[in-house]
Amino acid sequence: MHSRAYLDGLDVTSVAATATTDELRKRLLRPLADDGVEPARVIDEMVADSAGGLLGSAGGRFFGWVIGGALPAALAADWLTSAWDQNSGLYACGPASAVIEETCGIWLKDLLGLPPAASFALVTGCQMSHVTCLAAARHRLLASRGWDVERGGLSGAPHIRILTADTRHSSIDRAVRLLGFGTDSIVNLSADEQCRLTARALAQALREAAGVPTIVVLQAGDINTGAFDPFEELVPLAHEHGAWVHVDGAFGLWVNACPPRRAPLRGVETADSWSTDGHKWLNVPYDCGYAFVADPDAHRAAMSIRASYLTHDDDARDQLDWTPEFSRRGRGLATYAAIRQLGRTGISDLVDRCCRAARELSVRIGALPGAELVWEARINQGLARFRDPGPMATEADHATRTDEVIARIQQAGEAFFGGTTWQSKRCMRISVCNWQTNDRDVDRAVGAVERALVE
Numbered sequence: 001m002h003s004r005a006y007l008d009g010l011d012v013t014s015v016a017a018t019a020t021t022d023e024l025r026k027r028l029l030r031p032l033a034d035d036g037v038e039p040a041r042v043i044d045e046m047v048a049d050s051a052g053g054l055l056g057s058a059g060g061r062f063f064g065w066v067i068g069g070a071l072p073a074a075l076a077a078d079w080l081t082s083a084w085d086q087n088s089g090l091y092a093c094g095p096a097s098a099v100i101e102e103t104c105g106i107w108l109k110d111l112l113g114l115p116p117a118a119s120f121a122l123v124t125g126c127q128m129s130h131v132t133c134l135a136a137a138r139h140r141l142l143a144s145r146g147w148d149v150e151r152g153g154l155s156g157a158p159h160i161r162i163l164t165a166d167t168r169h170s171s172i173d174r175a176v177r178l179l180g181f182g183t184d185s186i187v188n189l190s191a192d193e194q195c196r197l198t199a200r201a202l203a204q205a206l207r208e209a210a211g212v213p214t215i216v217v218l219q220a221g222d223i224n225t226g227a228f229d230p231f232e233e234l235v236p237l238a239h240e241h242g243a244w245v246h247v248d249g250a251f252g253l254w255v256n257a258c259p260p261r262r263a264p265l266r267g268v269e270t271a272d273s274w275s276t277d278g279h280k281w282l283n284v285p286y287d288c289g290y291a292f293v294a295d296p297d298a299h300r301a302a303m304s305i306r307a308s309y310l311t312h313d314d315d316a317r318d319q320l321d322w323t324p325e326f327s328r329r330g331r332g333l334a335t336y337a338a339i340r341q342l343g344r345t346g347i348s349d350l351v352d353r354c355c356r357a358a359r360e361l362s363v364r365i366g367a368l369p370g371a372e373l374v375w376e377a378r379i380n381q382g383l384a385r386f387r388d389p390g391p392m393a394t395e396a397d398h399a400t401r402t403d404e405v406i407a408r409i410q411q412a413g414e415a416f417f418g419g420t421t422w423q424s425k426r427c428m429r430i431s432v433c434n435w436q437t438n439d440r441d442v443d444r445a446v447g448a449v450e451r452a453l454v455e
């Protein structure tokens with residue numbers, strides 16, 4: 001009932017939160033009680049106390065960060081996941097859940113154009129997918145130099161370096177920290193004006209320390225421009241030097257599920273590992289990410305675990321052989337339901353629709369008086385900024401004006417956009433990732449920006 005009320009209200013309620021932190025604390029931060037509360041009251045009060053503290057990110061007028069909604073079948077499957085409450089670490093604890101995940105892996109590789117023989121894991125998000133994939137990379141690079149990192153750890157091991165563009169997502173840095181490489185192992189390469197790593201920069205870096213075990217992290221979908229690294233050039237180059245190539249494709253890898261838009265991803269399938277999300281563009285509820293590794297042995301060696309009280313079935317797939325978690329929820333159910341609801345064509349349409357809406361939003365917003373189109377969306381990410389009209393206005397004034405307009409749009413609650421700084425310009429990000437966004441939402445969002453500009 002409460003879920004229905006929230007979902008039914010998405011079209012009319014404010015997309016931004018309206019309650020202050022103080023208000024939310026005053027209501028929610030109750031003293032821990034000695035006595036329990038009747039379950040229905042717990043939920044009623046949680047809903048009442050959260051009023052004004054929810055974003056409309058599940059709906060079609062939300063264009064902040066890269067946030068997807070939840071497809072109806074995926075949402076229902078997510079509820080069922082909790083009702084069934086299967087421990088989905090082992091086949092023995094939830095056979096149907098394990099087979100559902102196995103199926104998801106096969107379907108996802110097919111949709112995303114990845115090698116059918118690749119191994120996979122369903123994890124909490126792209127962040128943990130990076131950890132999983134880079135652990136596989138660490139295993140293989142060190143094993144091939146005679147070092148057993150799972151036993152010996154990293155002290156005394158050959159030093160691994162990570163070559164990546166300075167425009168990478170910060171979750172790469174955290175994965176590098178968690179795995180013990182340390183961020184000093186990252187060699188920052190400068191990207192071109194579209195945020196792509198160039199063959200020249202990569203070739204030079206690879207030559208500079210030839211023979212050093214190397215991971216190259218490439219990107220499918222820059223967070224500001226949606227740009228793709230030129231995989232067709234870069235992957236073979238990295239492989240010539242024996243490097244492991246990992247691809248951060250949190251949202252951008254989904255463009256491969258839309259055949260007419262595939263061209264800029266050519267060659268991505270030749271990498272060694274890939275990370276992407278279910279909870280962004282596939283519109284599966286949080287938390288859901290996917291890891292894929294071309295060499296299943298490296299993946300399994302990095303993750304697999306055995307204990308005497310666990311039950312393994314040689315014929316079945318135990319999820320904990322591939323994931324960093326032990327006990328875990330039946331993460332595959334929502335993915336399975338989302339893919340079945342849409343089918344191959346529906347997923348392709350979803351990707352295409354979001355790209356078209358982002359292009360239209362960026363072009364129309366960029367054409368408003370006082371606005372400037374900074375990046376016309378090629379996939380689902382565009383950038384605009386707002387200029388201070390003063391004759392002597394500086395870059396700093398334009399930045400202030402841009403932040404002001406973003407805040408005003410949020411306050412009005414009709415649409416939600418976030419800010420970013422791209423190539424030293426303060427910009428408004430236009431990110432479309434929701435299955436529900438339609439022409440009317442686009443019109444309403446453009447209208448909201450127009451009003452914020454004339455206020």
Ligand SMILES: *Cc1c(COP(=O)(O)O)cnc(C)c1O
Binds near residue numbers: 125127128221249250
């Ligand atoms: C969102 C995002 C991540 C992090 O993914 P989570 O699912 O939030 O862990 C990594 N890289 C890119 C490009 C992203 O957009």
